[in-house]
Amino acid sequence: MRVNQVAAGYCLLLAPSLAVARIDSELPSDYHGVPRETYGRQVFYDALPDPNLKQATQWLIGNPNRINLGRIGLTYKGATVSSSQITQPKQVLDLWNGIITSTFRINGKDVKVITQGDFEEDAVVFRVESDLLKRGDLGVELDFPYPPIHTTAYKYEVFAGVYDFPLNHTTSIGTNSKGSSASIKHQLQETSYFANLRWPGQTALELSRNDPGGSNSTTAHRYTLKPVSRKSSSIIFTAQFSPDQRNPSPPSIIQARNKLEWNKYWQEGGFVDVTASSNPNATELQRRIVTSQYHVRVNSAAKGQSPQESGLMNNGWYGKFHMEMVIWHNAHWATWGKQKYFDNIFPELYERLLPSSLARAKAMGWQGARWPKMTDPIYGINSPGDINGVLLWQQPHALYLANLAYQASPTRKTLQRWDRVVTETADYMASYAGLNASTGKYDLGPPSYGVTENTPPNSTRNLAYEIAYWSYGLDAAREWKRKLGQRVPDKWTHVAANLALPPQVDGLYAVYDGLNSSWWNDTKLNGDPRSLIMLQGILPDTPAVNPMIALATADKVAQVWTDDKIRGWGRPVLAINSARIGNPSRAMYHLTAYDYWKFDDAGFAIRGGDGGTPPPFMPGNAGFLYAVAYVVGGWSGSKGDAPGVPKGQGWIVKHEGLLKAL
Known part of the structure; x- marks a missing residue:
């Protein structure tokens, strides 16, 4: 509670x-998943709506x-x-x-x-x-x-x-x-x-x-x-x-004790102070920094579970949390030096979901742990939904989070605590990838949905971000084993070495394999191309991503993904990417685009877009904090103080206690 x-x-x-x-004529136990052809065989996906069991499906969703x-x-x-x-x-x-x-x-x-x-x-x-x-x-x-x-x-x-x-x-x-x-x-x-x-x-x-x-x-x-x-x-x-x-x-x-705990919270970890700045955007930026830290403490500092999209304020999406969003909800704890809140959630959340995730992968014919998409921390049921069954990018998150944990506490104890989760995650990722007999490479999908959930799932193969993230994850898992002095499974190495590369068209990355250059004019795809800028910034360096191609792609995205289209956690993504590619002016613009990115009077981030989701939108506040720490505190390999803050634009940034992002 x-x-x-x-x-x-x-x-x-x-x-x-x-x-x-209650449901009348159907039982939840009647639901056994929906088949989809996957790498030449029928696989029953446990989170796709069954048109023949609408009542049972809806019961399981809710x-x-x-x-x-x-x-x-x-x-x-x-x-x-x-x-x-x-x-x-x-x-x-x-x-x-x-x-x-x-x-x-x-x-x-x-x-x-x-x-x-x-x-x-x-x-x-x-x-x-x-x-x-x-x-x-x-x-x-x-x-x-x-x-x-x-x-x-x-x-x-x-x-x-x-x-x-x-x-x-x-x-x-x-x-x-x-x-x-x-x-x-x-x-x-x-x-x-x-x-x-x-x-x-x-x-x-x-x-x-x-x-x-x-x-x-x-x-x-x-x-x-x-x-x-x-x-x-x-x-x-x-x-x-x-x-x-x-x-x-x-x-x-x-x-x-309420006062004491709040006083302690404000004195621990990192802080960012922009009040000495002459830039007119500084006051509102400072308000958002402080109120966001308050809201994540109230709504997100859980034990063994990640917050639901609207925190404790309402029950959007049936009150369930989303596994693909755990980084956007929780990575900021690590970069703001509040590691104990991160450690209260991870790896316990994965450990709770491990038995059901192992069973899910086994039932579908794969090894390791297949993590759910929309779930609860008690039973780990993968709630049915058109997207839920075939979304991919939540799978490598455990490896990203494990590296955040190790960066904060680089000890053998950390390695051992996370090892089971790391192992089962990588086992699934290596097992899931399908060998393409024509190319000799390992593919991801179809069926598959990516970050932006706007591609045809039954024909989408090798989503650029997911391929790159798979590569990063398998490399991270192999390095984890080396640090522990354990043998790296041959399957991990083989798949990592032969995984398909993120698709390109005309020297730029494309959302998924098979597109031609006309996709940049497809409003369904160019209306939210965030997955392509996530290749550089959110995703740490990986050999799968060519930094020059990623840079050129980010500049192209900046042309087509205009202010009126950006919503949710899009601004933090853009700020992080802009800082990473050496464009601090653009990074700070995205953090201070107040005409488009609204925070209400209480400091809650507003998701925007279709208006169908209830406020607040906690990934907005938490993602904002992660982006601020990234821009100010830097990232692995960044040089100098506040590398994502532009010089000569009236910004004076003081900070303490921040840790670099991955």
Whole structure:
């Protein structure tokens, strides 16, 4: 379970859960994958939608899923406070101490809500101050929604819960001492948990249910927490969510350690300061640097799992995280010198997914571990989707991340800790590549999807970035074995030496094999050619990539991939590539293209594009941080201070504690 602080004293919590959705005529166990011809044989892909099992397929896409554990807000005269009742709203985030202070007026009376999260428990402390408490008019409301049925209508689930099925779940008061604690049990078929409450004994609170049990009203699972007496104009309480009923930490304990942990976070690792710059873009750049560090700490500093695309704010993409995005979510921890957050996630995430990934590869006729695309950290199911079954570029990520870990701690312990993951990853990559009898080279696909997911999967062969990444990965795995003093498997060496090269057309790299020069005029492909600039920058040096051809390709991409087309994590890619190819002015332009790359008032990156995905977009913030560290701290082989920052444009950059990127 994880806690997320949000506006005006509300608290939204999400956690992995088994499904509560039902399907009528099909069972998930009926789904066995969909066949695709691969290197001359039929392979059943476990993550392609089955048109003959639409219900079962959709169930597997949406489940298991994260659920909204509870909403905590305010009531006025017995009714939920609405936005129309609130005037003069103001909210201030104390970044240094991790405190959100919300002030507003209800019926002309001042209300202040102070919110602090906890790093040790899944808990939040709220302090509410208002004379309305003395009148008995103001109370705290706890409400427990039901997970929406995860159909395609809820792919981008901003609201994270519905109130339409009150009889499908139950809530009940577990304890209510009227002294210092209470709890609410929430039961959703197989899933149950407790909302445990605690407050100081000198300000007794009372928990009551708004509607009787068994109500079919949309308010059936609402509860009110109010002072027993009207002597005080303030209340404070802890709200903790747990699989079991327990007494959470007192508010004062959480408040104290919350500040200490936030202070410690800001003092550890790296920092970048551009406030001495005369460039007019400096102030906004500094704001984005600081707020992004706050948001990744709240939304992304997990244990054993990578964040979902929208962090803890909502359930976009059914609330599941994407394996191809783990670098964009987490590589910044390493380059910003906050390695402990990186190590809290890796390699445990891969170790959790290893049994299911080994089984997946074996069932498909390959060796090693075939990592999923869109999944959950508990069961490792590869959720079906048109792209999910044949996406390639998540496979070498483990090798890239292992090298980041080794760069931060170049010890035998690091080598041994990652060795199983490295080995199984490379075993799969060498096994998956298919020998082309005509060329004598090893191909990747078809079927295959690449970074930009915009090519015909059943005929796409040898995507440029994926081929180069495969080459880098196999080389990295072989070097890993050498450092351990272990034998390098012959298969790895043979495939690496005979892997097809990234395709070229007229002296430039092409997205995949078989294209001619006209592809540069194909709007479907030139609308997002980021994979070609990833060959130099995101991808460390590899013999598979000719740096001069990559440079010429990057310049061509700069001509066709115009500002109006760039979205998501495209800007960090462009900034990193521009720095790498020796164009710092272009690198800084992409980091400060504020007219196109929007961050909202809270500092959340906005994905842009089709507008179908819910904000925020955490790879935007995390990718931005990775790009800033790359531009300022440099990369393997870079020379001088801040090699990606242009000289003579009013930039004065001070930094400390950054590590070079790969």
